[in-house]
Amino acid sequence: MKLHRLKAIVSKEVLQIMRDARSIAIVVGMPVIMMLAFGYGISFDLKHLPVYVFDREGSRQSQDLLKHFQASEYFEVVQTVNSYPALVRAIDAGDCKLGLVVPHDFSHRLNSGRPVSVQALIDGTDSNSANIAIAYSQAVVRNYSQQIQFDWIRRHGQSAIQSPLSIDARTWFNENLESMANIVPGVIVIVMAVIGTFLTALTISREWERGTMEQLISTPVTAFELMLGKLAPYFVIGLLDTFLCTALGVLWFGIPFRGSWILFLISSTLFLMVILSVGYFISVVAKSQLAASQISLFATFLPTFLLSGFLFPIDQMPVAIQAVTYLFPARYYMTIVRNVFLKGSAIALLLDELIAMSIMAFLLVFVATRVFKKKLS
Amino acid sequence: MLIKEFIQVLRDKRTRFMLFGPPIVQMLIFGYAATLEIKHVPTAIVDYDNTEASRDLISRFAASEYFDVRHLRADQRQIPMLIDRGDVTLAMQINAGFAQNLGKGQTAHIQLIVDSSSSNTALIGLGYVNQVAGNFAEDYQMSRLMRLSPAMTSGMPRVVLDHRPWYNTDLSDRWFFIPGVIGNLIMVIVVNLTAFAVVREREIGTLEQIMVTPIRRVEFILGKTVPFFLIGLLDSILVTAFGTLWFGVPLRGSIGVLAVGTILFLICVLAIGLFISTISRTQQQALMTAFFFIMPAIVFSGFGTPISSMPEAMQWLTYLDPLRYFQEILRSVYLKGVGLDVLWRQMAAMAILGIIMLTISVFRFQKSLD
Numbered sequence: 218m219k220l221h222r223l224k225a226i227v228s229k230e231v232l233q234i235m236r237d238a239r240s241i242a243i244v245v246g247m248p249v250i251m252m253l254a255f256g257y258g259i260s261f262d263l264k265h266l267p268v269y270v271f272d273r274e275g276s277r278q279s280q281d282l283l284k285h286f287q288a289s290e291y292f293e294v295v296q297t298v299n300s301y302p303a304l305v306r307a308i309d310a311g312d313c314k315l316g317l318v319v320p321h322d323f324s325h326r327l328n329s330g331r332p333v334s335v336q337a338l339i340d341g342t343d344s345n346s347a348n349i350a351i352a353y354s355q356a357v358v359r360n361y362s363q364q365i366q367f368d369w370i371r372r373h374g375q376s377a378i379q380s381p382l383s384i385d386a387r388t389w390f391n392e393n394l395e396s397m398a399n400i401v402p403g404v405i406v407i408v409m410a411v412i413g414t415f416l417t418a419l420t421i422s423r424e425w426e427r428g429t430m431e432q433l434i435s436t437p438v439t440a441f442e443l444m445l446g447k448l449a450p451y452f453v454i455g456l457l458d459t460f461l462c463t464a465l466g467v468l469w470f471g472i473p474f475r476g477s478w479i480l481f482l483i484s485s486t487l488f489l490m491v492i493l494s495v496g497y498f499i500s501v502v503a504k505s506q507l508a509a510s511q512i513s514l515f516a517t518f519l520p521t522f523l524l525s526g527f528l529f530p531i532d533q534m535p536v537a538i539q540a541v542t543y544l545f546p547a548r549y550y551m552t553i554v555r556n557v558f559l560k561g562s563a564i565a566l567l568l569d570e571l572i573a574m575s576i577m578a579f580l581l582v583f584v585a586t587r588v589f590k591k592k593l594s
Numbered sequence: 595m596l597i598k599e600f601i602q603v604l605r606d607k608r609t610r611f612m613l614f615g616p617p618i619v620q621m622l623i624f625g626y627a628a629t630l631e632i633k634h635v636p637t638a639i640v641d642y643d644n645t646e647a648s649r650d651l652i653s654r655f656a657a658s659e660y661f662d663v664r665h666l667r668a669d670q671r672q673i674p675m676l677i678d679r680g681d682v683t684l685a686m687q688i689n690a691g692f693a694q695n696l697g698k699g700q701t702a703h704i705q706l707i708v709d710s711s712s713s714n715t716a717l718i719g720l721g722y723v724n725q726v727a728g729n730f731a732e733d734y735q736m737s738r739l740m741r742l743s744p745a746m747t748s749g750m751p752r753v754v755l756d757h758r759p760w761y762n763t764d765l766s767d768r769w770f771f772i773p774g775v776i777g778n779l780i781m782v783i784v785v786n787l788t789a790f791a792v793v794r795e796r797e798i799g800t801l802e803q804i805m806v807t808p809i810r811r812v813e814f815i816l817g818k819t820v821p822f823f824l825i826g827l828l829d830s831i832l833v834t835a836f837g838t839l840w841f842g843v844p845l846r847g848s849i850g851v852l853a854v855g856t857i858l859f860l861i862c863v864l865a866i867g868l869f870i871s872t873i874s875r876t877q878q879q880a881l882m883t884a885f886f887f888i889m890p891a892i893v894f895s896g897f898g899t900p901i902s903s904m905p906e907a908m909q910w911l912t913y914l915d916p917l918r919y920f921q922e923i924l925r926s927v928y929l930k931g932v933g934l935d936v937l938w939r940q941m942a943a944m945a946i947l948g949i950i951m952l953t954i955s956v957f958r959f960q961k962s963l964d
Binding site for chain 2 (some may be wrong): 566
């Protein structure tokens with residue numbers, strides 16, 4: 218390996234990137250846009266869920282129950298309707314996600330000491346939101362019911378009754394239970410995967426498409442030098458983007474960075490090595506830029522998005538799919554990034570992930586060089 | 595012209611596969627992997643009370659499918675480590691005196707630590723804890739009152755919530771995501787193909803060749819868009835059939851309404867693709883620019899998380915996203931089975947967006963040809 222040859226390729230590649238204003242805009246703009254879009258756009262925190270109410274009784278007590286709903290930040294009672302069909306129409310049209318029906322004998326039954334049930338019609342289309350909405354509305358009704366029972370018990374002579382059970386819950390690592398704290402570190406992984414594979418896969422397959430790769434080969438450059446020289450600039454870009462995203466996450470979104478910077482740097486380097494090799498590999502295999510882009514989408518972006526645990530927890534997937542997730546580097550990097558950010562985990566706890574990524578990096582660099590050599594001959 | 599474009603797309607075996615393979619694989623992954631349902635939350639319980647009451651509470655957690663009680667005899671000091679390592683998400687501690695407090699009619703406290711680094715899991719887990727603990731408290735109170743004054747319990751008022759999820763009775767994530775994936779797929783495929791088609795000709799230099807032939811501008815634009823329109827249509831039929839037949843997601847509404855929505859959406863995404871092709875010189879630029887459009891468009895569409903949970907400024911932005919309307923149409927037609935009487939708003943919004951975007955794109959496109 219000759220250093221001057223390597224330098225020549227690197228400087229050529231850098232020049233090519235720098236000359237293209239759009240590339241720079243993409244390299245800087247893409248992470249920012251993705252951080253903002255994902256950071257704000259993906260939120261599992263259910264708030265102000267639109268609620269329609271059909272109060273068939275309209276008594277003081279039924280209004281009291283509805284006030285409990287209104288008081289919760291999770292619900293927003295937007296309208297009161299006077300008929301069942303109107304409620305059905307609102308749910309059909311998506312104007313409300315939750316429809317409450319208070320029966321006509323609500324207070325009557327309560328005053329005579331009988332159980333009464335309040336109907337909650339829930340738009341189940343969005344299953345996760347529906348699940349959370351059910352849990353919240355059950356909690357509201359349970360509190361109301363308990364309050365009524367205490368009143369009842371007091372009126373019947375038992376004094377000073379207390380709620381039998383109280384749960385003192387403390388949430389660790391993400392005290393306010395905001396999904397943002399979970400999503401934002403994850404976006405770093407997505408950005409790196411996209412920048413790492415797409416940029417490399419396309420630039421190099423462009424050289425193949427235009428035939429300039431053959432020209433390079435006729436020079437005394439070795440396959441390994443060529444690969445290293447091609448990838449080095451993207452490695453630097455990838456690292457810069459990692460820092461850009463991290464800075465945005467910490468300074469703009471206020472996500473805590475509790476772990477070790479060194480661990481973060483080591484794992485980011487490993488992940489970049491893997492992802493750049495994959496991009497390089499794709500460019501060698503694909504014949505055209507179109508094919509390269511499609512394969513990148515398919516082989517890196519989607520798995521990073523779906524199988525890394527970014528949005529969907531891996532331990533809830535079917536076992537066969539769980540097994541598949543081990544094949545994708547994003548899974549390991551996702552675990553490390555989230556742990557480093559939120560938990561501040563020590564290196565010892567993340568050793569498995571680091572080893573897995575090291576093996577992948579080593580294997581992929583090796584395979585990419587081999588395939589490249591084969592293609593040349 | 596049309597024929598040439600078709601041949602170009604379908605000639606390459608790999609491209610041909612790419613048009614129809616990834617949609618199927620994506621559907622499969624989404625169908626099986628995309629689940630936000632939380633079950634078997636790993637839980638540690640430390641019981642310092644060790645009475646009948648505390649064991650009753652624990653057995654309720656152990657019996658629930660939502661919890662996987664793994665570390666029962668753990669020591670209090672082990673809890674931080676178990677949570678740090680990610681071995682458990684929930685750790686519960688029942689202190690000595692739990693049963694005593696309950697018996698005296700005082701409030702018994704339970705300490706709970708939740709690993710909230712994954713907020714959705716934590717949120718749903720907490721909901722389940724409250725449910726189990728709430729049931730326990732209610733039962734306990736009833737049995738206590740029963741002992742104190744049996745007469746009172748016979749006429750105790752009580753309010754219960756009778757919840758009925760509509761459209762997706764089992765609250766299946768699959769039913770939620772599969773119709774959504776159809777929208778995403780059509781967008782990704784059509785925007786990319788359209789953006790690439792023109793840019794490639796420009797990059798290779800064949801665009802000039804075409805321009806000197808007697809083909810008119812309009813013919814050229816049509817030739818560049820109609821094939822992708824048809825491919826998009828074909829793909830949507832493919833994924834719709836797959837979602838319905840393989841995953842059994844019910845298609846309750848009319849196929850006609852779905853078709854109208856799909857055609858309107860295709861016009862919008864073709865216009866976006868065409869627009870990208872006019873502002874890109876290389877295929878790489880085209881791809882990255884397409885990404886710029888597609889990523890936020892998918893997030894803003896409410897594909898994964900509800901629009902009502904977004905910041906308000908962002909909620910306004912979603913109205914500019916054609917995918918937002920198409921997602922609403924897809925999910926409504928699939929699961930709700932509603933028709934044009936409900937969905938005309940979304941249709942109209944897409945039609946307006948489509949016309950505006952197409953006009954801008956065609957205008958820019960003509961200019962870029964000069």
